[in-house]
Amino acid sequence: MKNILVPLGLSENSVSIARLQYVIDFAKELGGTVYAVEVFKQLPRSGSLPSVNKTLKGISANTIEEKLTVVDKKGVDVIPLPLENDLLEAIPEFNLKHSIDLIVLGAESDDIKNPYFLGETSGSLLKKTEIPVLIIPENYVFKPIAxxxxxxxxxxxxxxxxxxxxxxxxxxxxxxxxxxxxxxxxxxxxxxxxxxxxxxxxxxxxxxxxxxxxxxxxxxxxxxxxxxxxxxxxxxxxxxxxxxxxxxxxxxxxxxxxxxxxxxxxx
Missing domain, CATH: 3.40.50.620 (HUPs)
Incomplete structure (x- = not known):
């Protein structure tokens, strides 16, 4: 599992950061690379809009970089990856070029008021992708697997x-x-x-x-x-x-x- 992809922003920010840290710790043990993903909405390509879309992609990359400042990378190669528009379409397209070995998703909050284990987007990814998926509970801290x-x-x-x-x-x-x-x-x-x-x-x-x-x-x-x-x-x-x-x-x-x-x- 050399290429591990973790979508950010599918749940609350603190949960996303905790999951990202787990992925980094996990990848360190496996010697893998982490792709930290967020989606940005691309505008229709006409006139001068390609330059606007390039700016939007840069803003999304900066947003990911900000989240990376609060985790310990531990020497792991963590790559900010802004993807265009729809996550369910963008991940398979990226996978064709980069051979993602694992997608890491976060479970919904363990609050008893929340009836869901997986939300709409995470559940769709699990259902539609052929890439293996690792689901991490809320705020779960990495430990060696015994x-x-x-x-x-x-x-x-x-x-x-x-x-x-x-x-x-x-x-x-x-x-x-x-x-x-x-x-x-x-x-x-x-x-x-x-x-x-x-x-x-x-x-x-x-x-x-x-x-x-x-x-x-x-x-x-x-x-x-x-x-x-x-x-x-x-x-x-x-x-x-x-x-x-x-x-x-x-x-x-x-x-x-x-x-x-x-x-x-x-x-």
Missing amino acids: KVLMAIKSGIIKKQNTLSPIIEILNTFSPEMKLLQVKTSDFLPEDMEFKKDLATLISSYKSSENATLFQGVLEHLNENNPDLLCVLRRNRGFFGKLWEDNKVLKKDFESRIPLLVLKGATY
Whole structure:
């Protein structure tokens, strides 16, 4: 994960700064580069407006630079990245040229009055991008990852490189990784088959019978006390249904620890 992208301004400024510091600390361990992103609204290109748009881009870059002054870069290369107009379109375009390995988003406030785990923009990014996503709780402070809980329904993974982010985390931090397989009502015998690469990563295995993957996760979180929760987002199944809508309600899913969502695990 050499190129890590973190959108700023999707939540309150203090939360964005806390998330940015987490990303920097995380990138330092991985030897990665951080792209700090904010969107600016580009004006229609006509007459002398290109020069105006250039000015707007410069203003956006300065805004990012101001936020960077209150974090400790710790020697990490942090690049201000103003992107034009729509974040959902701009990030995939940037990814084609620079191969982003990870997007880091912030969860909504843990205030009980806020019913959402992810807001409209963050939920849309998670739903529409094929880039792996790491979701950080509000004001979560980075610490080395010693325990990982990976929750799956099926061990079948057909797409190449799906596991690359978690493999890099395991190689960097050498954590213990427990695999929790949640057997729901539509569990199939073939779901017991494990991709060889996945089988070699885990230090222990446990199965659970629950109505949804999320219920199985909740049941075992306290028992395992992990520093990172990892899930596979498939086109079908619980997580596919969960992110059909852009916003994600806390009653449907919530994590108080960093959540790594791996993409492309389709079947």
